[in-house]
Amino acid sequence: MDTIRFSSKDSKENEFAAVLKKKVNDYFTSNNISMNANIAMVIKTIAMVSIYIVPFILILTIDMNLWWGLLLAVIMGIGVAGVGMGVMHDACHGSYSKKKWVNDLLGGSLYLLGSNVLNWKIQHNVLHHTYTNLTGLDEDIDAKGPIRLSGGTPLKKYHRFQFLYAFFFYGAMTILKLINDFTNLYRYNKEGLVKRMKGDVNKEFVRMSLRKAVYLTVIFGLPLWLTDFSFIQILCGFFIMHWVASMILSFIFQMAHVVEGAEQPQAKEASETNWFVHQLKTTSDFARNNRWLSWYVGGLNFQIEHHLFQNICHIHYRKLSFIVEETALEYGIKYNLKPSFRKALSSHVKMLRHYGVSQS
Secondary structure (H helix, E strand, C coil): CCCCCCCCCCHHHHHHHHHHHHHHHHHHHHHCCCCCCCHHHHHHHHHHHHHHHHHHHHHHHCCCCHHHHHHHHHHHHHHHHHHHHHHHHHHHCCCCCCCHHHHHHHHHHHHHHCCCHHHHHHHHHHHHHHCCCCCCCCHHHCCECCECCCCCCCCCHHHHHHHHHHHHHHHHHHHHHHHHHHHHHHHHHHCCHHHHCCCCHHHHHHHHHHHHHHHHHHHHHHHHHHCCCCHHHHHHHHHHHHHHHHHHHHHHHHHHHCCCCCCCCCHHHHHCCCHHHHHHHHCCEECCCCHHHHHHCCCCCEHHHHHHCCCCCHHHHHHHHHHHHHHHHHCCCCCCEECCHHHHHHHHHHHHHHHHHCCC
16 A cells, blocks of 8 residues: 655754653653553443443343333443543553553454454554554545545435435444454455555454354343343344444544644655644544543543654643643644534534535
8 A cells, every 4th residue: 555754854853842841751750650540440340341241131030111211222322432532442452551461362352342352453543543544544534435534535315405414424334344344354454554564364264254253142141041132122122232332433533633723735745744743633532521521431532642742641642731832832733622522523514515516
């Protein structure tokens, strides 16, 4: 695949990156704290996994009517998103623990959600984090079915209504991954990305097939065996769970990169920018003071800090955000912060409308 190399000749940009890295390192050194998880993160991990697993156990062990079952499916969806954002995400970045086996174990929670770790690491860690908001390189802003998220993708007449229908299609993300993981792995292998991650594509196809078979057997087989729900009812609960999880995940990620002020530069322009500066130009924080939201979404409302320091556990992002903002302003670099969840969501909807009618 075609790639670019970030290299800035602007001494001010390069100085900003060096100063910011030093300030962040000094913060951890002077406070004598680890960049990885603490006891609060461990408690959170247990809570998130429980929100997903406990409702499923209740469905399997307690006689209940369909409406109670569907309510628990909604709660499972909230748990699925919570595990993805607050546990798996840090672990797959290697920031949960200094110990690789801990990161591998908790990163494997993605298998509990029906998806695949290697695919996720290629799409997210390699493509999205390296080439943030660059059309054709960052898959997060590629066209999502009938949704246009970038000025670099073709504009269709139906896109003018995407600010309305996007809410529905965002809910299909995790369901589609159950199937798309296979085609994406094939494509990543052709582009040399599987080899780059030191993976064996044939073994990965086999392992992925087995994991997905086990996931579907458990999520469908156990309710069929242990409850009185019909297959159609279980299928409805399955889709509700995934739709809820996908809606949450989609909006949280989109509100960091497809909002007002988050640039989508051309590849040549980006290649002449310091990578740290590029991340600030293409990323946004939101709802900094909403502690509950930050807890649930795994600090992903602090995407600027996450993109700059993905090796640091998200529990530190709020405090780092003040360091990043202060340093950025010192060097005349814009720090894109939306004050609330509502403002960020509104900004995303505005960009959906923009990309629905504008060529760029």
